[in-house]
Amino acid sequence: MGENTDPVLLKRFRSGDVRALARAISLIERRDESVRELEQALRPDAKTPGVAGFTGAPGTGKSTLVDAVVSLLRKKQSSVAVLATDPNSPFSGGAILGDRIRMQRHALDPKVFIRSMGARGHLGGLSLASREAIRLLGAFGFDEVILETVGVGQSELEVAAVADTTVVVLTPNLGDSVQMIKAGILEIADIFVVNKADLDGYTRVMAELRAMLSLAPKAEWKPPILATVASRQEGVEQLWEAVLAHRRHLEKSGQAQALSEQRLRDETGEVAAELARRRARQALEDDPELARRLLADRTPYRTAEEILDRKR
Ligand SMILES: Nc1nc2c(ncn2[C@@H]2O[C@H](COP(=O)(O)OP(=O)(O)O)[C@@H](O)[C@H]2O)c(=O)[nH]1
Ligand SMILES: [Mg+2]
Incomplete structure (x- = not known):
């Protein structure tokens, strides 16, 4: 779990503790990274x-x-x-x-x-x-x-x-x-x-x-x-x-299935955009040389691609 997560949150959530549910929803509101782990732990069932x-x-x-x-x-x-x-x-x-x-x-x-x-x-x-x-x-x-x-x-x-x-x-x-x-x-x-x-x-x-x-x-x-x-x-x-x-x-009519699939696709796109935005912001903070080049060349598109191409 991320650093902000209560390590026993998942356990409490699974045991039906409503405070753990409330806490998990707060993490979602803040778009805390630990939501991802919670999501993976819960999805199958x-x-x-x-x-x-x-x-x-x-x-x-x-x-x-x-x-x-x-x-x-x-x-x-x-x-x-x-x-x-x-x-x-x-x-x-x-x-x-x-x-x-x-x-x-x-x-x-x-x-x-x-x-x-x-x-x-x-x-x-x-x-x-x-x-x-x-x-x-x-x-x-x-x-x-x-x-x-x-x-x-x-x-x-x-x-x-x-x-x-x-x-x-x-x-x-x-x-x-x-x-x-x-x-x-x-x-x-x-x-x-x-x-x-x-x-x-x-x-x-x-x-x-x-x-x-x-x-x-x-x-x-x-x-x-x-x-x-x-x-x-x-x-x-x-x-x-x-x-x-x-x-x-x-x-x-089959719309339920179609709608749910379409929404998952859209949602993934939105989450991907958010994650990419975070990475770009972080990379420019961590790498003054990259930031300097961006300001000199004025190439946000190329800089973004470069950041996303980097191994993490
Ligand atoms: N006359 C009348 N008043 C209602 C009815 N339903 C709700 N109200 C009143 O309308 C006001 C607003 O209700 P509320 O449920 O808070 O509306 P919301 O802002 O849409 O959530 C409250 O004073 C309710 O008591 C109704 O069927 N008839
Ligand atoms: Mg209301």
């Missing part, structure tokens, strides 16, 4: 959890909805990990306060793991970090992983790049639908949820969505539009049924 991502504007009720889904999954005896991801925040090292309070009733349940994750300034960003985390969660034994975006901006796309099924959460509040088009969310949604269906106007939002989807090009999977009242746990079973239906669709 690691299972793949189902991954559902929840995205939507702040305040639409994602955390409340995720909390209700967690309760449902626990009734079904599934273990579940929730990763709240915020691409704009630095390392977070724990659940975000509000979400921790909201999901408190699961706090003592060992089959529920709730954790937030940031990855500001990291190459590959949050998608890379959360994929690695999902592998660890699978190896730890979790059946389901739920991603919730906390940030705004790129976070929707980050979630879609990682989740098997992307759930876009809207509310009857004015403005949601406009924002949705702007963010290009139509393309990434596998399921639409109009939450807060106890408020006026939800039928209008659903009709708007339906109209919009009817203009979309024909696809094998037609995203369903569901209504929920997350605060009263209404519509949550139907929502989870839709997630499972989408999962079956991915399996049957």
